Amino acid sequence: MSYQNNIANTGRQEDVVDKYLLDKLQSILLQDERKQLQDLVSHLHNLRLDVEHLSRDVTEIKGGVFTAVDSINNPSQFESKVSPLINMRVQQLKKNFQQEFGYEVKETVKEELEASRDEFIEVLYPIIGKLVQRYVRYQFDIFLENVQKGIGNTFSWKWWKQALTTFITGESMAAKSVKAAMPTQIEEVFVIQTNSGLLLGYYSRSNTTDPDLIAAMLTAIQNFVSDAFKKDSGNLQTIDHENQRIFLHNFYKHYTATVVSGIADTAVNEKLYLALSDFSSKNVPTAITEIDDSLFNGVSRHLREIFEDFDLT
Amino acid sequence: MKSITKKVILTGSFSVGKTSLISRFVYQSFSAEYKTTLGVKIDRKTVELDNCIVNMMIWDIGGEQNQARVPETYFLGSGGVIYVFDISRPSGFSQITDDIAYLTAKLKDVPVVVVGNKIDLLDVVTLEEVKQIIPVSVDFYTSAKEGTNVENVFTHLAQKLVNESQ
Ligand SMILES: Nc1nc2c(ncn2[C@@H]2O[C@H](COP(=O)(O)OP(=O)(O)OP(=O)(O)O)[C@@H](O)[C@H]2O)c(=O)[nH]1
Numbered sequence: 353m354s355y356q357n358n359i360a361n362t363g364r365q366e367d368v369v370d371k372y373l374l375d376k377l378q379s380i381l382l383q384d385e386r387k388q389l390q391d392l393v394s395h396l397h398n399l400r401l402d403v404e405h406l407s408r409d410v411t412e413i414k415g416g417v418f419t420a421v422d423s424i425n426n427p428s429q430f431e432s433k434v435s436p437l438i439n440m441r442v443q444q445l446k447k448n449f450q451q452e453f454g455y456e457v458k459e460t461v462k463e464e465l466e467a468s469r470d471e472f473i474e475v476l477y478p479i480i481g482k483l484v485q486r487y488v489r490y491q492f493d494i495f496l497e498n499v500q501k502g503i504g505n506t507f508s509w510k511w512w513k514q515a516l517t518t519f520i521t522g523e524s525m526a527a528k529s530v531k532a533a534m535p536t537q538i539e540e541v542f543v544i545q546t547n548s549g550l551l552l553g554y555y556s557r558s559n560t561t562d563p564d565l566i567a568a569m570l571t572a573i574q575n576f577v578s579d580a581f582k583k584d585s586g587n588l589q590t591i592d593h594e595n596q597r598i599f600l601h602n603f604y605k606h607y608t609a610t611v612v613s614g615i616a617d618t619a620v621n622e623k624l625y626l627a628l629s630d631f632s633s634k635n636v637p638t639a640i641t642e643i644d645d646s647l648f649n650g651v652s653r654h655l656r657e658i659f660e661d662f663d664l665t
Numbered sequence: 666m667k668s669i670t671k672k673v674i675l676t677g678s679f680s681v682g683k684t685s686l687i688s689r690f691v692y693q694s695f696s697a698e699y700k701t702t703l704g705v706k707i708d709r710k711t712v713e714l715d716n717c718i719v720n721m722m723i724w725d726i727g728g729e730q731n732q733a734r735v736p737e738t739y740f741l742g743s744g745g746v747i748y749v750f751d752i753s754r755p756s757g758f759s760q761i762t763d764d765i766a767y768l769t770a771k772l773k774d775v776p777v778v779v780v781g782n783k784i785d786l787l788d789v790v791t792l793e794e795v796k797q798i799i800p801v802s803v804d805f806y807t808s809a810k811e812g813t814n815v816e817n818v819f820t821h822l823a824q825k826l827v828n829e830s831q
């Protein structure tokens with residue numbers, strides 16, 4: 353359609369121009385629409401392809417699910433497929449747990465404990481004994497490990513280990529009868545500086561332990577107890593085991609740990625306390641600037657003199 | 666020869682190598698595996714000096730983000746402190762000044778030896794660069810892994826403990 357034709361066919365020039373423009377416009381618009389339509393069609397086509405793909409995928413997945421369900425229904429098959437994966441992940445976690453989460457765990461536990469200290473104490477107080485026991489066991493395990501590395505396994509270490517095992521598991525009936533048949537006797541006495549946990553003097557009937565380490569460990573345990581419960585009175589007073597009992601007595605700047613075999617009841621405890629407090633006031637200096645051989649040997653010698661043949665009954 | 670017994674503590678942030686320094690010093694061993702210390706672990710080692718034998722009871726304290734969080738009872742009665750930080754972790758450097766200030770205020774007249782550990786992780790040039798940005802004066806740069814300077818840290822402290830008590 354040409355401009356000239358349009359003029360010939362119609363009379364009014366303006367109308368012709370209008371018509372022409374309208375046509376042009378229409379054709380442009382239509383062209384556009386046609387293009388859109390084409391786009392739409394190709395879009396739809398693609399969509400259809402997608403849907404076909406999808407349905408194929410779904411069929412495959414369905415097949416997979418059926419096999420999976422089969423496997424689940426058949427546990428041994430399922431397990432054989434899944435457990436290597438789980439195992440691998442568990443091993444990875446186990447290996448890397450401390451690296452990956454150690455810090456977070458430690459921090460979270462600490463925050464939680466601090467935030468609910470009061471509740472914590474209330475709930476835990478009845479089982480504080482157990483808590484302390486577990487801590488003691490934990491510390492002693494490490495301790496034994498270290499000591500065994502250093503000085504080998506002696507009779508005395510067996511004693512400590514056994515002591516601890518029974519301390520944790522409680523006193524057996526057999527143990528009670530053994531105890532009743534045993535003479536009441538002082539096995540060992542440790543005099544320990546309260547603050548530092550350093551040994552000021554030591555007496556032992558058999559003399560085979562590493563008393564320095566035991567003194568420090570006992571002190572760390574007491575530190576733990578007083579720190580966890582924010583009071584000094586929460587101190588450990590006795591530690592029990594098969595046929596022996598450790599009595600702990602606090603004095604001004606030191607405390608004592610006395611290992612007693614046989615029947616070790618409150619009467620024994622009181623007698624011990626009196627003897628130890630008398631011993632302390634006479635033989636343990638209060639202002640100690642340095643713990644050297646002469647101090648240690650002096651206190652130890654006095655301990656031996658007094659407790660070697662001490663009558664506990 | 667005279668012999669004295671002292672409590673020594675190793676303290677510092679988490680994972681800086683306190684336990685490793687002790688393992689190196691006491692057992693001449695090193696493990697790349699990391700087992701965090703819960704609470705406190707105690708070891709002993711005797712150091713023989715010219716004039717005295719020092720029996721060290723070494724308290725290895727579980728790492729804390731800052732020293733104010735360490736249970737105070739662990740510090741009681743200590744004759745010397747080894748403060749350890751990790752030279753390969755500059756993000757921790759800002760804490761060192763506060764920590765040392767806290768320790769010296771808490772433990773008056775107790776010698777504090779400052780140790781930058783894990784030098785094996787840095788090359789010589791980087792190490793020198795890092796030294797420039799450490800905000801406190803460092804007594805020893807060590808590697809628990811390779812054993813560098815570890816013995817010196819403890820002998821130095823042992824000597825200080827003897828001098829203190831004279
Ligand atoms: N390359 C290198 N690694 C080290 C060195 N010292 C320690 N490590 C490693 O750093 C990690 C932490 O060491 P530990 O000795 O357990 O650190 P710690 O200060 O006792 O940590 P906490 O007990 O959590 O406070 C371990 O994986 C060690 O093997 C060192 O000198 N060089």
Ligand SMILES: [Mg+2]
Nearest residue numbers: 683684701702
């Ligand atoms: Mg540690």
